Amino acid sequence: MTDTAITAPSVTVSAALAETAGSGALRNASRKVFRTEFTALYVWVLIIGWFSLRIPDTFLSTTTMRIIMSDSAVTGILALGALIAFSTGSIDLSFGAMAGFSMVLVAKLGELYHVNTILICLATFAICLGIGGITSVIVVRYKVPSMIATLGMASVLLGLAKAITSGATISGGTSTTFQAFGRGTFFGLPRSFCYLVVAGAVVWYILEMLPTGRRMFATGANTEAARLAGVRTSRIQVGGLLGSAALASFAGIVLAAKVGLASDSVGPPFLLPAVAAVFLGSTQIKHRINVLGTLIAVYVLATGIKGLQLSGAASWVEDFFNGAALLIAVTLAFRRQRQGTRPQGAQP
Amino acid sequence: MLTAAAHALSIEGLSKTFGSTRALIDVDLQIAAGEVHGLVGVNGSGKSTLIKTLSGYVQPDDGAVASINGTPLRMGDPVAAAEGGLRFVHQDLGLVDELDAVDNYAIGNGFIRRVSGSIDWPATRARVTEALGELGVQLDLRRPVGQLSASARTAVAVARALVGWRDGAQLLVLDEPTASMPDDEVGRLFNVIRAVNASGLAVIYVSHHLDEVFELTQHVTVLRDGRRIATVPTNAVSHDELVELMTGGVHDPSPTSDIALSTSSPVALAATSISTSLLRSIDIEVRVGEIVGVAGLSDSGREHLAKALFGAIPRTGTVTVGGSTVAADPVAAIAAGLALVPAERLRVGLIVADSARANLSLPRIAAYRRRGRLHRASETADAAELLHRTKVKPDGNPERIVATLSGGNQQKVLLARWLGVQPTVLLLDEPTQGVDISAKSDVHRLLREAARNGGLAVIVCSTDSIELAELCDRVIVLCRGSIDAELLAPVSADDIERHCLTDAREEIRS
Numbered sequence: 001m002t003d004t005a006i007t008a009p010s011v012t013v014s015a016a017l018a019e020t021a022g023s024g025a026l027r028n029a030s031r032k033v034f035r036t037e038f039t040a041l042y043v044w045v046l047i048i049g050w051f052s053l054r055i056p057d058t059f060l061s062t063t064t065m066r067i068i069m070s071d072s073a074v075t076g077i078l079a080l081g082a083l084i085a086f087s088t089g090s091i092d093l094s095f096g097a098m099a100g101f102s103m104v105l106v107a108k109l110g111e112l113y114h115v116n117t118i119l120i121c122l123a124t125f126a127i128c129l130g131i132g133g134i135t136s137v138i139v140v141r142y143k144v145p146s147m148i149a150t151l152g153m154a155s156v157l158l159g160l161a162k163a164i165t166s167g168a169t170i171s172g173g174t175s176t177t178f179q180a181f182g183r184g185t186f187f188g189l190p191r192s193f194c195y196l197v198v199a200g201a202v203v204w205y206i207l208e209m210l211p212t213g214r215r216m217f218a219t220g221a222n223t224e225a226a227r228l229a230g231v232r233t234s235r236i237q238v239g240g241l242l243g244s245a246a247l248a249s250f251a252g253i254v255l256a257a258k259v260g261l262a263s264d265s266v267g268p269p270f271l272l273p274a275v276a277a278v279f280l281g282s283t284q285i286k287h288r289i290n291v292l293g294t295l296i297a298v299y300v301l302a303t304g305i306k307g308l309q310l311s312g313a314a315s316w317v318e319d320f321f322n323g324a325a326l327l328i329a330v331t332l333a334f335r336r337q338r339q340g341t342r343p344q345g346a347q348p
Numbered sequence: 349m350l351t352a353a354a355h356a357l358s359i360e361g362l363s364k365t366f367g368s369t370r371a372l373i374d375v376d377l378q379i380a381a382g383e384v385h386g387l388v389g390v391n392g393s394g395k396s397t398l399i400k401t402l403s404g405y406v407q408p409d410d411g412a413v414a415s416i417n418g419t420p421l422r423m424g425d426p427v428a429a430a431e432g433g434l435r436f437v438h439q440d441l442g443l444v445d446e447l448d449a450v451d452n453y454a455i456g457n458g459f460i461r462r463v464s465g466s467i468d469w470p471a472t473r474a475r476v477t478e479a480l481g482e483l484g485v486q487l488d489l490r491r492p493v494g495q496l497s498a499s500a501r502t503a504v505a506v507a508r509a510l511v512g513w514r515d516g517a518q519l520l521v522l523d524e525p526t527a528s529m530p531d532d533e534v535g536r537l538f539n540v541i542r543a544v545n546a547s548g549l550a551v552i553y554v555s556h557h558l559d560e561v562f563e564l565t566q567h568v569t570v571l572r573d574g575r576r577i578a579t580v581p582t583n584a585v586s587h588d589e590l591v592e593l594m595t596g597g598v599h600d601p602s603p604t605s606d607i608a609l610s611t612s613s614p615v616a617l618a619a620t621s622i623s624t625s626l627l628r629s630i631d632i633e634v635r636v637g638e639i640v641g642v643a644g645l646s647d648s649g650r651e652h653l654a655k656a657l658f659g660a661i662p663r664t665g666t667v668t669v670g671g672s673t674v675a676a677d678p679v680a681a682i683a684a685g686l687a688l689v690p691a692e693r694l695r696v697g698l699i700v701a702d703s704a705r706a707n708l709s710l711p712r713i714a715a716y717r718r719r720g721r722l723h724r725a726s727e728t729a730d731a732a733e734l735l736h737r738t739k740v741k742p743d744g745n746p747e748r749i750v751a752t753l754s755g756g757n758q759q760k761v762l763l764a765r766w767l768g769v770q771p772t773v774l775l776l777d778e779p780t781q782g783v784d785i786s787a788k789s790d791v792h793r794l795l796r797e798a799a800r801n802g803g804l805a806v807i808v809c810s811t812d813s814i815e816l817a818e819l820c821d822r823v824i825v826l827c828r829g830s831i832d833a834e835l836l837a838p839v840s841a842d843d844i845e846r847h848c849l850t851d852a853r854e855e856i857r858s
Contacts, residue, residue, distance in 0.1 A: 209721040211713040217702070218710055224696040228660055229710045229765075230682040288701075 040284045040293070044300045051307035058310045070190035070258070072302035074099070074251050077196050079274040079281075079294050080203045081247030086278055087207060087289050088240030089220035090139060090146035093271065095248035097157035100267015102128050102252025104164045107173030107262035117178045125249050131157065132245025136238040146241070154268070161264035170262040182257025192254050196295070199247065204291040216240065217288065272319075273301060276326035283332045301325055354418040356381045356519050356550035357434075362412040362423070364397050364574075371397040372408070373574045379519065379567075381417070384541065384551040386561035386582060389571035390594055390845050391811050395554055398571065399523055403436050404429040416518050433518030439527055441505040445494030449504045450476045452493055457511045479507040482547075483540045499533035503540050510544065520544055521552045526560060527646050531828070538564060556645045558590055558849055572596050591849055595842040613637050616805030617657070617686075617773045622665035624652045628829035629665070632657075634773060634805040639795065641820035642809040643844045648826040651691065654775040654809050657681075658688040669772055682711055685772030689762050689779055691809075697762045698750050705731040705746035708765045734764040739790055756787025763791060767798060773805045774798065780815060792819055813841035813848070 051059040058064065078095050085092035106124040113120065131153070138149045164170075186194045207213035218226040219236040227233045251270075256262050280301070281294030301322060308317045357379040364372040372394045379385045389395045400406035404426035414421040416432045423429075443452050450469075453476045454460075460471040473489055480487065485503040493501050502525050510517055522541065526534050541564060545551050553565055561568055562582060569579040570593040577593050585593075613635040622630040627649040634640050644650035656663040659676035667674045667686075674684040681688070690696045698707050708731045709716060716727045731746035738760045740753070750758055759779065766774060779795070780788040796819070798804040810816050816823050817839055825833040825847040833847040 205721070211717055211722065214706065214710065214713045214722075218699055218706075221699045221701055222696075225699055226710070228658075228678055228688060228690055228696055230679050231710070232679060 037283075037285055037287075040280060040296050040300050044296070044303060047300065047304045047307060051303075051311070055307070055310055059307055064306065064310070066190055068299070068302050068306050069193040071306075072298050073190065073192035073196040074255050074258070075270055075273050075277065075302070076295055076298045077199050077247055077251040077254065078270050079277040079298055080196075080199050080291065081244040081251070082274050083278050083281070083289055083291065083294050084203060084207075084216075084243035084247070085146070085240045087213075087216045087220050088237050089223060090150075090237060090240050090244075092150045092241060092244040093147060093275075094135065094150035094154040094157060095244050095251075095274070096268045096271030097154040097161070098128060098131070098245055098248035098267070099252040099255060099270055100264060101131075101157040101161045101164075102249040103256045103259075103266055104161045104170060104262045104264055106253050106256045107170040108164045110173035110175065110178065111170055117175055117181075121253050124253060125246070128245055128249030128252070129242060132242045133238075135245070136241035139241060140234050140237045150241075154271075158264065158268060161267065165262070165264045167264075171260075173262060174256060174260050178257050179260050180257075182254050182259075192258055195250075195254055199250070200291055200295055203243075207291060212236075212239075272326065273298070273322045276322050276329060277301060279333055280325055280329035283329055283336070287336065297325075297329075354381060355379055355415075356383075357414070357416055357552075359402075359412065359414045359423075362398070362401060362414070363409040364394075364401060364406060365409055370574050372401070375571070375574075375576045377569060377576065378579070379550050379552060382545070382548050382550055383566045384545050384553055384564050386565035386568035387552055387554045387571070388556075388558065388561060388568060388590065388594055390813070390849075392573075393571040393594070394574040395571055396523075397574075399436070399521060399554065402429065402434060402521065431516070433516045434521065435509040435517050435519070436521045437502065437505045437509050437523065437525060439524040441501055443493050443501060443505055443508075446492050448492055449480070449487060449489050449496070452504055453479065453508050453511070456508070476507070479511070480504070482543065483507055484543045485540060497533055497536075498529040499536040499540070502529070502537055506540055506544065510549075517549060519550045519552065521554070523554045524556065524646075525553075526555060526557060534560065556849065558587055561590075562587070570594055587850075591846050594849070595845045617667065617669050617807075619657055619667045620665055622653070622656055622663055622667070624649070624656045624661055624663050626652045626829050627656060627663075627826075630826075630829075630831060632807075632824065632831075634807055636803050636805055637799050638822065639799050639806040639808060639820045641816035641823035641844075642807060642826060643811075643813060643816055643823055643848055644826035644832075645848055646811075648848075649829040650809050650811070650826050651777065653826070654688055654777040654807060655690065657807070658686055658775055660688060660690070682769070682771075687711075687766035687769055687771035687774050689759075689766055689774070689776040691777035691781065693758055693762050698758060700749075700751040700758075702750060703747045704735060704740070704750055704753075704761050707750055707761055708734055708746075708768060711765065711769050730768065734768045735761070738764040738767070738794060740764065754784070754787075756783040756790075759783050760787060760790060760794075763794060767794065770802075771804065773807070775807050775809075777809045778811065779808060780810075780812065788815075795819065813844040816844055817841040 078099055081095050082092055102124055105127060106120060109120045109123060110117070135149055135153045138144050139146045182192060184191050207216065215226065215231045215236050216239075218229065218231055219233045223233050252267065255266060259266070277297040278289060278294050280297035282289040284290075284293030284296060286293065305318050305321050308321065355378045357377070359375065359377040362372055362375040362377070363370070375394070375398065377398075387395055387398070397406060401408045401412075401423055404424055407424035412423050414423050416434070419432065421428060421432045444455070447455070450473055454472055459467040460475060462468045476489060480503060483503050483506060485500065487496060487500045487503070493504055496504070506520070506522075509520065525537060529537065541551060541553070553561065555561055565582045567579055568582045568585070568590065570577040570590070572594060577596065615633050616636045617634045619630070619632045622632070626647060630649070630653065632640070642650050642653050652661060655661045657667055658681045659674070659678055663676050667676075669684045669686060672684070674680055674686065678688075694700060699710070705728055709727050713722075716723050728746050732744065735744040735746060740757050740760045750761060753761065763779070774795075776795075780791055783791065792815070795806055795808070799806050808816065808819060820839070821837050823835045823839055823844055824831055825835065825844065827848070835843055835847065
């Protein structure tokens with residue numbers, strides 16, 4: 001019985017491949033496009049081409065480019081955190097709220113204590129990691145499904161953020177040096193974008209170049225098999241959730257510096273686009289969750305939304321676009337999974 | 349047209365072919381009205397296939413004729429089987445552990461409802477109480493069935509299978525109902541079966557435990573290699589004769605391993621007082637270069653031993669490798685030179701969505717770290733070498749996704765992974781289950797080579813007696829959690845089966 005379970009997908013794959021080689025030129029072509037690992041890049045080119053023709057003056061400007069780069073950097077950093085958790089098999093739904101909490105916390109601490117900005121950032125970071133630690137104990141020690149545990153923690157964090165702000169915007173919490181940390185440029189590139197690149201490089205190195213990355217993917221794909229192969233799966237799972245918390249906290253600090261103000265409503269809306277990017281990314285480059293695919297996905301989504309906004313589209317477009325992208329990406333990922341080349345890492 | 353001589357169930361000429369394997373060959377089976385009929389046979393004799401064709405989930409080959417109480421039955425059709433009055437309780441019972449007896453009873457058969465459509469709980473409970481009462485069972489209807497005793501759970505499953513049986517049920521099939529049942533509960537289950545039988549229902553009782561067959565049945569049918577060997581009145585046959593019928597002496601004594609094991613070889617692994625939920629204080633020793641087999645029926649503890657020694661499941665007792673104690677934890681076990689090839693390779697063995705290379709390197713991935721990063725080239729080279737050595741088909745490509753390999757080749761990948769770690773002791777659980785003949789002989793060859801040339805100590809836990817007879821220097825037979833016998837090579841598959849079937853409980857009872 002186990003045997004039919006394994007041979008079945010391979011049969012489907014080869015049958016599908018044989019079919020691709022055969023009849024129906026149009027179907028053939030469309031199949032190829034949807035199977036290719038670089039679809040997002042083509043879509044990106046199409047989006048850029050379309051808006052360049054439609055609204056060349058506003059879309060094709062360095063300002064727009066910079067805004068896209070910088071605005072999406074926070075989404076990108078959050079997506080990297082989500083990716084770390086997903087790769088170890090946990091679904092983190094709390095990172096948006098965590099970023100929002102981190103943002104108001106760093107601003108509030110800055111307002112209350114006029115000490116070194118770095119100290120304040122470190123304190124914020126430590127508190128966020130502590131909360132991530134609580135989540136991981138709930139998930140790893142008490143075996144609560146990560147999706148539920150982080151959903152609960154997201155609400156707790158939102159509540160805490162509201163308690164800190166008392167419903168008002170914190171405006172006095174950020175010094176000019178702190179704001180420079182989030183605004184400004186390095187070599188002409190927005191700083192937040194540079195942070196994303198550095199964070200992306202680090203996460204990529206850990207996942208793809210270090211033994212730890214292998215252990216993470218193995219844990220995410222089959223925890224028991226990984227454990228029997230000598231992987232300390234509990235540690236890996238804790239690490240995945242802590243990594244997500246750490247990057248969410250960092251994103252929140254960047255956000256506070258960038259915006260200069262902090263409010264409790266900023267964080268949660270980042271959840272969906274980042275999750276969408278991770279899943280869309282898992283259909284790109286490699287047949288599993290990966291850093292480059294995720295970052296490309298972040299920017300494809302951001303470019304599309306920015307273009308629509310500049311074309312005068314209404315405000316509902318952003319939610320709609322992100323949601324649709326998530327649904328399509330997850331459908332594609334699961335379709336492939338059924339065909340036997342399952343993406344490693346999280347399965348919601 | 350019912351006659352006094354009508355059989356509760358009559359089957360003639362039943363065959364079933366799976367590919368090139370003939371699982372059932374021209375089997376006839378007659379169950380007299382109102383009797384309890386035993387069905388016995390060693391693993392692979394065709395018992396399960398016979399039950400599945402009866403329940404309609406396996407389509408038999410053409411030519412089989414069956415009838416229930418004289419009424420023709422179309423085989424291979426679950427609906428026809430149910431309507432004809434065949435009822436089944438399978439080994440796993442099919443209960444939802446979290447729900448209570450009332451829910452489990454009513455969920456498939458309908459709750460009693462009020463006019464408004466809401467469930468009439470008192471009436472439903474009364475019905476369940478009555479149904480269980482007919483079986484002579486009383487239990488707390490509000491407890492989740494997962495918390496009930498094994499015999500009570502089986503009673504719930506029997507009651508559910510027999511819903512409305514006064515109207516239509518003709519025959520109840522119990523498939524190894526005592527496999528995971530403590531000794532003291534077996535008697536209670538027998539009372540349930542006798543209550544069913546007393547009201548005129550025929551029962552087919554499938555079991556590995558021959559003492560149960562002797563206690564309960566009027567006739568017994570023996571299957572071997574897909575054929576019906578005999579149907580005899582139970583009181584006309586002795587225990588030894590029945591074993592003889594089941595094993596048949598068809599398997600030759602094993603060709604002993606070609607290279608003799610040095611008698612002076614040192615002890616590689618010593619385990620003392622190993623206990624788990626199934627094992628009771630087992631002591632075991634394996635010497636360098638030795639292959640030790642572990643046989644036993646299901647729930648004998650055989651399925652726990654390899655995992656327990658490796659620390660994959662909670663255990664008590666001491667395991668020492670090369671003189672030093674090993675903690676009950678996979679990481680410590682691997683560090684000490686233990687390796688485990690688990691039974692369910694897809695569920696807990698391999699990461700099937702990943703490449704062969706990544707699966708092979710996982711336990712020693714840290715060793716590939718050079719100058720701060722993974723050295724992919726040496727990882728790939730090692731993988732290719734292992735795949736070549738273990739003859740993984742079709743191409744030995746390290747990047748091949750494991751899910752696209754056949755069962756036999758997946759098993760070779762798993763074996764190659766652990767051979768690559770160069771362990772001191774290799775623990776295997778059902779190493780050739782669901783594996784084709786050629787991969788099976790490859791696996792056996794690899795194990796012999798690793799043991800004799802590589803000095804590996806090997807423990808093979810298997811339900812395949814022929815495999816154990818061919819492969820092992822020594823076979824330990826487990827029974828109800830304890831070591832029942834230790835057989836030295838040359839040992840025949842027959843001997844192993846015989847010892848598995850003759851368990852300690854029988855001696856106590858008789």
